[in-house]
Amino acid sequence: MAQQKEQYSPQQRAMIWATSTRQYQQTLPTQVVTQEGMTLDFTLPKARLLTKIWLHVKAVATLKSSSGNIQRDPMSPYGILRRVELNLNNGFSPYIVSGKELFMYNVLRQHPDVLLPGSNKQSLNYVENVATTAGKDNEIQFTIPIPVSLNDRDPVGMVMLQNNTANVNLTVAVDQLANAYKLNASNADQVTFKSMSITPVIETFSIPSIPGGQPDMSVLKLVQSKSDIFSGGGQNILKLNVGTIYRKILFYIEDSNGKPLEPKDFTGNMELVFNQADTPYNVKPEVLVHKNHSDLGYPLPPGVYCFDFSNQGVPNLGGSRDYIDSERLTEFWFRFSTNVGGKVTVVSETLSRLQM
Known part of the structure; x- marks a missing residue:
């Protein structure tokens, strides 16, 4: 009778890893x-x-x-x-x-x-x-x-x-x-x-040699950026990439002269939109920068606005509860309104599942 390969849960693997x-x-x-x-x-x-x-x-x-x-x-x-x-x-x-x-x-x-x-x-x-x-x-x-x-x-x-x-x-x-x-x-x-x-x-x-000691290698973390130009005088929509799991998204927003946009420069809320209709995040810019300050204990640089889905009381150490799985989305937008045009740079941390 063929011997079955022993299975380990992620928790068991983490425990064996930590001690080996x-x-x-x-x-x-x-x-x-x-x-x-x-x-x-x-x-x-x-x-x-x-x-x-x-x-x-x-x-x-x-x-x-x-x-x-x-x-x-x-x-x-x-x-x-x-x-x-x-x-x-x-x-x-x-x-x-x-x-x-x-x-x-x-x-x-x-x-x-x-x-x-x-x-x-x-x-x-x-x-x-x-x-x-x-x-x-x-x-x-x-x-x-x-x-x-x-x-x-x-x-x-x-x-x-x-x-x-x-x-x-x-x-x-x-x-x-x-x-x-x-x-x-x-x-x-x-x-x-x-x-x-x-x-x-x-x-x-080091890589543990004992059974169950090797960690799960099926997930890869990606940290990448993209920039786009936006026009002033109304609503702007930035289409975000889909297909990965978002843990963090930062937006650096500046005018056409390179000056960072402050919360007072926006004429509406900052929104993350799923499939054009569902808006789970609809936040006033002033409140977003204040929340960032509260989460980190230090105000972010001017022009930087962050949605951190990995923070559940401690930065970067939260669970997967709030992650955004964009593999299930056809459209993922960042929507905001300004009176002036400029450039927005997106820095994101996402997770990608590898085909093992």
């Missing part, structure tokens, strides 16, 4: 950026299960100004990264966002204020901004997480590195260091590239 795996934190070789506009490629080692990457960036910029300092950009300094992409087998990218979009995605966490520039060199984000007419060197240094798995608790969404047929690469495209600042032409502000380096640190976990 080992965490590893490994630093990859530093790569030097010799000029703005470069693209760096890091090949991840073929070992264990990938759960997170910390991207450490150091740079020196020369600042010139007649005012004594140059104002930092509201999302400083993340705009110096044009694209951050995690690529599997040179064809599929579960992560593909800009530096600013990666920052916006990361603010949905406890203590999001640590992502903003601090006054101490040991801060997670440190950006100097002293300038002279002759030019003064200023340090830029930050570390930003690239969370690959669902969260720090649940063994879901990890990427298998220990596979001879799998090649996993991290690609980082660099933009201008001036993007860390808000230049004022009347002060003759100028930012010049001097040096830059990038160092990834990866978090991986």
Whole structure:
């Protein structure tokens, strides 16, 4: 009689995993950026299960100004990264966002204020901004997480590195260091590239060899973005992608001059619409930003509005109760009204079920 394969529930797998795996934190070789506009490629080692990457960036910029300092950009300094992409087998990218979009995605966490520039060199984000007419060197240094798995608790969404047929690469495209600042032409502000380096640190976990110890690999987390132009003077509809399960959606909304839109700039509520008729989310912009502040303990940057379906009291650690399964939808819209036209950027975290 053939022996039946033993079945394990997700809860049993999680328990076996938690008692049988080992965490590893490994630093990859530093790569030097010799000029703005470069693209760096890091090949991840073929070992264990990938759960997170910390991207450490150091740079020196020369600042010139007649005012004594140059104002930092509201999302400083993340705009110096044009694209951050995690690529599997040179064809599929579960992560593909800009530096600013990666920052916006990361603010949905406890203590999001640590992502903003601090006054101490040991801060997670440190950006100097002293300038002279002759030019003064200023340090830029930050570390930003690239969370690959669902969260720090649940063994879901990890990427298998220990596979001879799998090649996993991290690609980082660099933009201008001036993007860390808000230049004022009347002060003759100028930012010049001097040096830059990038160092990834990866978090991986060993694969338990005991039965039931390997976590469920049938779910992959996707963090991606899209941008669209909208017109003013009435209602705007942005069609969102369907086919995956939404955990988080952030909208960065700005006018045609790049100024973030405040709640007072909207003439109606923000709505998420299912199949053109069902509107489970219909929220006044002021209330949405206040709810975001309440959930996170820190106000989101101007222009950022978030629907977080993974927050059930603690950011990112809630269950699946409020997830939006767009596989069951034919249409999924974001609907809002403004007097002015501009651009909306959507950063989303979704889950995709793999065919195993």
